Amino acid sequence: MKNLDKILNKEELLKEDILFLLQLREADKIEMLQKKAEEVRQIYFNDEIHLRGIIEFSNFCIRDCFYCGLRRSNKKVERFRMSKEEIMVTAKLIYDSDIKTIVLQSGEDLFYTKEDIAEIITEIKSQYDVAITLSLGERAFDEYDLWRECGADRYLLKHETANRNLYHQIHPYQDFTNRIAHLKYLKNIGFQIGSGNIIGLPNQTLEDIADDILLCNKLNVDMASFSPFIHADNTPFANVENCDMQLLLNTMAVARLVLKNAHIPATTALATLDEEGREKGILAGANVVMPSFTPTPYRGNYLIYKDKKCISENPKQCMPCLDLRLMSIGVKVSHSHGHSLKT
Ligand code: SF4
Structure with a gap:
């Protein structure tokens, strides 16, 4: 206990401290x-x-990540793409729910050109006072430039794992160095960046997870997401056991x-791993919740992993449920844009 107390009161944690806590x-x-x-x-x-x-x-994707239900080799997915009009209707729904950040997320789908995405960003920004986060995978640097110029505020691109060998095992056609170069470029041109890992990947060690947290710190990320591995049907990892919930919560607490x-x-x-998972995550130091507004029936086909929660509900029904859940643990919804606190 004495040792634990000492570690918890350190200003800066070393890797050995992180391992101890995990x-x-x-x-x-x-x-x-x-x-x-x-x-x-x-x-x-x-x-x-x-x-x-x-x-x-959009759930189309040119990549083939081993853990992901949307990987291009999965022929059993019913693929969809939303039109610009559908995206705008959904953006209004988010704004009307008094949420100040809209996250545009898709598989890596080059069907949408840089101009298409720029048009969507410009239109949302001209109609609503919201921050925009993009989560579109690795795109060309000049595309990032244009989207930033159009007013997109944030870009989410998880590094997935700081262990190069493991990275190459789960992304057979992608390059770790390149991934980090994209994150640095995004930060340099003024995006608030989000990165993070997946916990519970086959062959992943506690040391890898400690390195993930330290890498996020080194990159000075504005947002860091530590999410559980949950197996998806029709993928090479379909029979791998799901992430251990306690390890995930310890990781989030140490990351904080x-x-x-x-x-x-x-x-x-x-919430998929545990009915009260999001509440437990907040009690372990998290400060963000990301409700999906993807319209039905599309939301049922955006299955990166199996048994995803809240896919049959109408997005409008999610908000009262979420409010109650947050109130029950003594926290409340912020009405600010929730920009980065990093300098
Ligand atoms: S994790 Fe992302 S990039 Fe990889 S296959 Fe799934 S949707 Fe595509």
Whole structure:
């Protein structure tokens, strides 16, 4: 206990400290870790949780990530693309729900040209006072330039794992160095960047997870997402066991201690692993929730992993449910844009 207390009160955690904390399993020690993470969250964000409304507008993807249900080799997915008009109707729904960030997310789908995306950004920005996050995978640098010029504020591109070998095992045709170069470029041209990992990948070690947190710190990310591996049908990892919930919560809590004022989401994937997963994530230091506004029936076909939560509900029904869930753990929804606190 004395050792744990000493680590929790350090200004900067070393890798060995992170490893020690990730391994905690005794209830009283986990409680101490989570309490500290909550304390740090409150210093920067009080009791306010930022909502980001997601529009998953296309499930086409040119990539073949081993863990993902949307990978191009999966021929059993019913593919969809939303039109610009459908995206705008959904953006209005998010704005009308008093959510100040719209996340435009898709598989890596080159069907939408840089001009198409620029037009969507410009139209949303001209109609609504919202921040825009893009999550479109790796695109050309000149495309990032244009989208930033049109007013997109943030770009989410997870590094997935800081272990190069593991990275190449799960992304057979992608390059880790390139991924990091994209993140650095995005940051340099003024995007608030989001990165993060997947926890529970085959052959992943605790050391890899510690490196993921440290890499996010080194990249000075504005947002860091630590999400659980959940197996998807018709993928090479279909029979791999799902992520261990406690390891995930420990990772989020440690990430809060290391990354301090970065935004950390309690992802919908947490709710898939555990009915109260998002609430547990917030109690472990998360400060962001990202409800999906993807219209039915599309939302049922955006299945990166199996048994995704909240796919049959109408997006309008999700908000009251989410409000109640947040109130039940003593936090409230922020009405600000929730921009980065990093300098
Ligand atoms: S994780 Fe993203 S890039 Fe990889 S296959 Fe799935 S949608 Fe495509």
